[in-house]
Structures are given as C-alpha cells and as structure tokens.
Amino acid sequence: MINAERLPRRVIVIGASAGGMMPLIDLCAAIPADIPAAVAVVVHLHPLHESRLGSIMALHSAVKVVQTTEPRRMERGTVYVAPPDMHMQIVGDWIRFDRGPKAHYTRPAVDPLFTSAAKEYGSAVVGVLLSGRGQDGVAGLVAVKECGGISLVQDPAEAEFPSMPQSAMERDHVDAVLPAARLPAILMRLAEGAAIDDAGR
Numbered sequence: 001m002i003n004a005e006r007l008p009r010r011v012i013v014i015g016a017s018a019g020g021m022m023p024l025i026d027l028c029a030a031i032p033a034d035i036p037a038a039v040a041v042v043v044h045l046h047p048l049h050e051s052r053l054g055s056i057m058a059l060h061s062a063v064k065v066v067q068t069t070e071p072r073r074m075e076r077g078t079v080y081v082a083p084p085d086m087h088m089q090i091v092g093d094w095i096r097f098d099r100g101p102k103a104h105y106t107r108p109a110v111d112p113l114f115t116s117a118a119k120e121y122g123s124a125v126v127g128v129l130l131s132g133r134g135q136d137g138v139a140g141l142v143a144v145k146e147c148g149g150i151s152l153v154q155d156p157a158e159a160e161f162p163s164m165p166q167s168a169m170e171r172d173h174v175d176a177v178l179p180a181a182r183l184p185a186i187l188m189r190l191a192e193g194a195a196i197d198d199a200g201r
Helices: 021-030 053-060 110-124 138-146 163-171 180-192
Strands: 011-016 038-043 064-067 078-081 087-091 094-098 125-129 150-154 176-178
Touching (some): 011 021, 011 110, 011 138, 021 038, 021 180, 038 087, 053 064, 087 110, 110 125, 110 138, 125 163, 125 180, 138 150, 150 180, 176 180
Parallel strands (some): 011 125, 038 078, 064 078, 125 150, 150 176
16 A cells, blocks of 8 residues: 655665765765655675765765764764665664674665664654665665555666665555656655655646
8 A cells, every 4th residue: 555644754864875876876865865764775785895985975965975884863964875784774763783693694784674663763754765786775665664654666677786676566555666766855744744645846
C-alpha cells in the first residue's frame, strides 16, 4: 500500500553503494539549505582508507555537511555522513556511531541506519535507496515503510548498479521509483508535509 499521509517528514535517510556516489553528491548539492529535515547518509566505504566524502559533498552543497565519529544531536538542514568502518544509527535525536558486527559484509551498512530511524521516528522518516550491489538497505527500507514512513528508490533503469533498488522493489511495494535528478525537490516537499502523491507534482 502506498503511503498517502500528509505530515512533515523530519528525518531523511539515504543509502548508496557502487555507482551511488555521484547521484548522492548531485542530490545533496540540490537540496535547499532550508530543508526542514535532518539527512543521514551511509555509503559503503573502504574501512582502511580515509574518506573525503563529507568534504567533497560540502563543497557542492548548500546544506551543512558533517562527517565525524563523535555523537551529534540532529539538526535540520544538516547532512550527516557515516565515516569508514563505523555503523551510523539514530538514537532519540542523536546520531551515534559504533563498530558493531558487519551487515551484508560491510561497515558502515545501510540497514542499521534505516532500521534505527524507523524505530525512533516512524512515519516522520523518508528512506532513499540509490545505486548499489547486493541487498543492503532493503530490509531497512521495508522497516521504514512498515513503521509508516516513505520509501523511495532510484530508478534501476538509470542506476549504474541496479541490484539494491531493484531488490527493494521486489521485496516490498516502494512508494516511488524515481530518477535521481527528481529526488531533491520531492524530498523537500515531503519534509514540508506533502503526501507522496502530491510531492512529485
């Protein structure tokens, strides 16, 4: 069933893997600085290499971008990027990090972020799954939807590696399948309280 409820979606969680880096950077570059939501991002990163993803995103984004290993209280208009070799989770109104067991052979993984957001914020969450191999993020996106949130995936037809969004579509009825270029405007409207049916208009 498609979620048609109208209410502000204050937490946006985004997951990406192979082929998802450029769509993610472009997405965050187009998000308005005054978006009334906090955005948390997990990309599969090599555990032994320093990540410059946060600084690269900050160069192109109007929103504030934070990549750290220290707990942070969530703020609207801010993008939080998971660091290498640490899961990122939402606990209350805090972003927290840990070196828990790998999920889908990776750390950070998308599922811990998505499932924690769904548990804490329920219908106020939007989950977005971009290009990637495997099925990380699929169970998390299902959890977002089961808790009343909105589930979005990048159109597999344009994704460089379509298996993550495609697997989500096969596992559950996602709310929308979209080209990455349409996501920023739709996320802004969802954060402001539009229903998914109205957000794309």
